[in-house]
Amino acid sequence: MLRWRKSEPPPLDLCEPCPLDLFTGPLWQQARGVDTTTKAGTEQRRAAGYVHGYSTGEARRLGEQADTLAALLHAGTRYPAGSRVLEAGCGVGAQTVHLVAASPGAQFVALDVSADSLARARSRVAAQAPGARVEWVHGDLFRLPFPDDSFDHVFVCFVLEHLADPVRALREVRRVLRPAGTMTVIEGDHGSAFFHPDSAHARAAIGHQVRLQAAAGGDALLGRRLHPLLTRAGYADVSVAPRTVYADPSRPDLVAGFTRGTFIPMIESAGDQAVAAGLTTPADWARGIADLRRTAGQDGTFHYTFFKAVAMRPDRP
Ligand SMILES: C[S@@+](CC[C@H](N)C(=O)[O-])C[C@H]1O[C@@H](n2cnc3c(N)ncnc32)[C@H](O)[C@@H]1O
DSSP: OOOOOTTSOOOSOTTSOOOOOGGGSHHHHHTTTSOTTSHHHHHHHHHHTOTTOOOHHHHHHHHHHHHHHHHHHHTTOOOOTTOEEEEESOTTSTTHHHHHHHOTTSEEEEEESOHHHHHHHHHHHHHHSTTOOEEEEEOBTTBOSSOTTOEEEEEEESOGGGOSOHHHHHHHHHHHEEEEEEEEEEEOOGGGOEEESOOHHHHHHHHHHHHHHHHTTOOTTGGGGHHHHHHHTTOEEEEEEEEEEEEOTTOHHHIIIIIIIIIHHHHHTTHHHHHHTTSSOHHHHHHHHHHHHHTTSTTOEEEEEEEEEEEEOOSOO
16 A cells, blocks of 8 residues: 655655556546457556557657657667568657668558557658658557568567556567567666656656556556566567666757656656645645756756567467
8 A cells, every 4th residue: 555644755665556546537537438348448448548648748758759769779670671560559650760760671560559649650750751661550459450470570669568468468469470570679667767966756756657657557667577578478589678868968968858858748747647646746746846857957967777678489389
């Protein structure tokens, strides 16, 4: 159980289980209309109510994140000409433009459960990479609309952290990969965020976002679990590498694109939910966000680690 007085920042154990059920609250309102009597419907409900939402601001944040981190996160990801690549959970196409730029000869299929995001993705790719070979598919990662062995490679970025059952999703991806095909997964881990000036209020704000994501069925600390998750899902040759962002005033592009443009807006967007759920007060939340902003100032520094995994589908499941 979570226990703390609202006048104080909460305890810092970000892994504590969250007792909230936000599906009776505002997030669930967004997810209405989904059949929750089936397992697939439950996943759709979770996807529809996922913690970051589908606003224009979030679309902008995803673009800023992907563009700022492209060199860091996409380094080493090149697909041979003629290979068939699935990007599962493509969102607004923020990673898609970097995938097609790095592998112009590959044939991409980009899939997302949100039709609205897919439409934005299509526009983004048409504007930034006209002529790119991308087929757009509206579909669910838990029931991929492809036969077995359809793809040479699959790429998944910042999606598993929002799923209640990432191992089941990874198994479904394995089904559509050909034997010896590769799976690339990139995820963050909010437990890796540390910064100067340090602030208990800023750490508390991050902790609230972690709890809200857990209450929506996800795990904002998933990066550290990539190796066990892929292994349990039946992949071979699993290799995970940390990819660290460190921003200080000598790296103004990272301060602007990551600390200010990606991380802080992501935490900030959880404010209304955190207050509505009783996790914090408006004053404490505002203090946490103000303290996070100081880490992007002239005396500030910010550290965060992403995890990138590459694994193979074995010949025999
Ligand atoms: C944080 S966004 C990341 C998007 C993109 N990969 C990127 O890095 O910019 C997560 C995406 O996963 C999608 N998603 C969540 N659950 C899904 C599911 N079950 N099937 C397909 N897509 C899903 C959401 O709709 C959303 O677009």
